[in-house]
Amino acid sequence: MDSTSPVIYVVEPYGGSIRRHNPALPLIFWDDAAVTRGDGVFETLLIRDGHPANLRRHMERFQASARLLDLREPSADDWIDATRQAVEEWTARTGEDAKCVWTYTRGRESTGIPSAWITLSPINERVLRQRESGVSVMTSPRGFTIDTSLPGVDEATEGGSPEPAPWLTVGAKTLNYAANMAALRHARSRGFDDVIYIDPGTGRVLEGATSTVIAVRKERKLRTPVPGGEVLPGTTQAALFEYAERQGWRCRAKDMTVERLLDAESVWLVSSVRVATRVTAIDGHPLPAPANEAEVRELINAALGAE
Amino acid sequence: MDSTSPVIYVVEPYGGSIRRHNPALPLIFWDDAAVTRGDGVFETLLIRDGHPANLRRHMERFQASARLLDLREPSADDWIDATRQAVEEWTARTGEDAKCVWTYTRGRESTGIPSAWITLSPINERVLRQRESGVSVMTSPRGFTIDTSLPGVDEATEGGSPEPAPWLTVGAKTLNYAANMAALRHARSRGFDDVIYIDPGTGRVLEGATSTVIAVRKERKLRTPVPGGEVLPGTTQAALFEYAERQGWRCRAKDMTVERLLDAESVWLVSSVRVATRVTAIDGHPLPAPANEAEVRELINAALGAE
Missing domain, CATH: 3.30.470.10 (Aminotransferase class 4, branched-chain amino acid transferase, N-terminal domain)
Structure with missing residues (x-):
């Protein structure tokens, strides 16, 4: 053994x-x-x-x-x-x-x-490496749109309703991850490390293939796309926001475009095992390391042990 | 054993x-x-x-x-x-x-x-029973829309391209069937046997949860929704159309509404193991057995042995 x-x-x-x-x-x-x-x-x-x-x-x-x-x-x-x-x-x-x-x-x-x-x-070697070195991402439409006007979907994606969404499993973390894995393979074949999905109609940022997107803005602000519909509510993001608020950060779920990611202080992909990986470039546009990189990383790490 | x-x-x-x-x-x-x-x-x-x-x-x-x-x-x-x-x-x-x-x-x-x-x-008992007794279906939006304007999707859904669809697996019969199974459970909990998906925007009929929809119209015509995008090309439907054409039927892929199903001579769900199951009612509107029920059933059965 x-x-x-x-x-x-x-x-x-x-x-x-x-x-x-x-x-x-x-x-x-x-x-x-x-x-x-x-x-x-x-x-x-x-x-x-x-x-x-x-x-x-x-x-x-x-x-x-x-x-x-x-x-x-x-x-x-x-x-x-x-x-x-x-x-x-x-x-x-x-x-x-x-x-x-x-x-x-x-x-x-x-x-x-x-x-x-x-x-x-x-823990996968690549995950450990990316925690240190960050990831270069490409943006991509997801390729499908979830109809959030259907009954059940709204409640379902809040995760709080006892009723199952009648015909979809949106909001559930199911074993149906083949499309996400295909998107990652595609990104890697093109020299990127990861994918951020965007809504092609509105340009709205959705989520990473297996992570939640966080933007750090000036004056200790944290932003994440509004969860629900095509954005799975992230457990790491939720822990981060709750903890960071107590540390004096101002945290809000707010829809944003790729441009708003590019002018952020820093952008992070957060998920359970990878914890926090800084995005070093989006579609080839570099995102230089911010002065507070270590502070943000420590904030996310501490948030996971805070409950 | x-x-x-x-x-x-x-x-x-x-x-x-x-x-x-x-x-x-x-x-x-x-x-x-x-x-x-x-x-x-x-x-x-x-x-x-x-x-x-x-x-x-x-x-x-x-x-x-x-x-x-x-x-x-x-x-x-x-x-x-x-x-x-x-x-x-x-x-x-x-x-x-x-x-x-x-x-x-x-x-x-x-x-x-x-x-x-x-x-x-x-072969499942229910499948054998439904071959005889037919199925009562409900119509339902699928709950998501596939963006067929993306590169790769069109070719992918024709099944003929050697290139993988870059980020989706549309057109592939993958193990990601949980949503279809959820739709079937929902239908059964409401007293129906099966589901036919429709496009909520256009009212266009798409496919069954695990089958292809066939409408039999007067003067030996067969119709099926145009495959591609959200409609997986059906192997049973393809075999049926090729064989039926040789028997003098006129077969065409053509988009249709639920109303066009209700005024058909008969409507069938076809798939590999179930072969052919007649739809006896759609959303509670009965579809009486046509005079040529046995002939149609025989046609579909024969088509599967024809190659």
Whole structure:
């Protein structure tokens, strides 16, 4: 068992008993909806210094995603217990930070019982490198538009409604990530590190392929595109805004164009495991490092441990 | 091994060697892109009288889907050989028709080698029942609009371009089917059997949640919504139109409204395993059985064996 081998715990979805799974063996059956349809939800958490960061917000979004897919709501206590046990094993073995993924699927067609598991694995080298060096991004239309006038979508994307969106799973963090991955591959093939989606009609900035966009403006202001519709509410952004407000920053969700990114003091992509990566260029226009780069980075890091 | 137990063959994607997999054991590893992102493609085929129906069109779409996802093109010979072997085993054991699924994923993150497998399993009872009794459908907007003005999308949805659509996987039959499944659950919770998507702006009929819409009009005419964009080109529809033309029907892809469905002689949802299911009502408006119901059904059945 080398130090890069993952820790896997299978969670019994009703009852919460857990069992360790040998990562050298297959885990998922041929007829699991995760595999046949991408029909499930997930959360990715950072394990830092032996603890899951931003745990409450991840749990809230995980439960909201499950409700949106009409899956029985996962028990926070059971998942947190199982995560703690997995983290303990991981930390004892490696002493390293980790990427933790919770997965909860509609389960096997032949049994109708949801499948659920937790994995802990090393943080990707590229992620660690990009935390230091930043990322060069390209902007791109997403290629589809979500009709937010439909009933259910508005509530759904706030994450607060107990009603599932009737026919969409907008606002849920589902396993349907193939288009995002295709966008990243495309960006990399063109020499960029990442993608920021924009709305082609309005020029409005939406989100990164797997991250939330933050603009730092003069006089300690933080801005992020208004979540909802095509912008998944970000757990890292939420933690950052709550914490930064207490530190005297003025934080607001506000729609913006690419031009407003280019004239910001700095632009960041934030997400759970990568935490904060500074955008060094957008479509080839350089964004030089700001004087307060270290301060902003420290702010985001501190926010994740603040709850 | 009872008669409902599936047959599973794992296909070695480069080289084509195959091995039988015990369906009582898990098949897929924790870090397979099929599970973590729905990042893969599939085809569902009908096995009828010991043979895969409409094989060439499924293979063409499977290869086109793989190209769109920037996966190495699957070898037709290897997949057809493996399918024949699996069908032989299935037919010897059960003597029944079957649902065959080809799955091809980006594979394990830790190895970077694609995963591929074939499953054969019994045809769902509900499918068999609906072939006889028909389905009552509700219409619904899909909830998102695909921007077909983007470069790559037009070609992609024709299935004929060797270039991947740069950021979307429109036109590929990917594992990202959660929204379709959610739409079906919603329809069933409201007492319907299925969904036909319409474009809310124009009222244009798009497709079923997992099927292609066919309208039969007077004087032996067949109509289907123009494929491309939000309408996946249907293999069953393509086989039907080619065969029916030879039998003297006049077949055309032509956009239509729900009103044009309601004044058709009959409306059908066609797909690989279900073959042909007549729509008995749309949003509560009944569509009585036409005089030529048996003839149309026979036409569709015959088309699938015609190549």
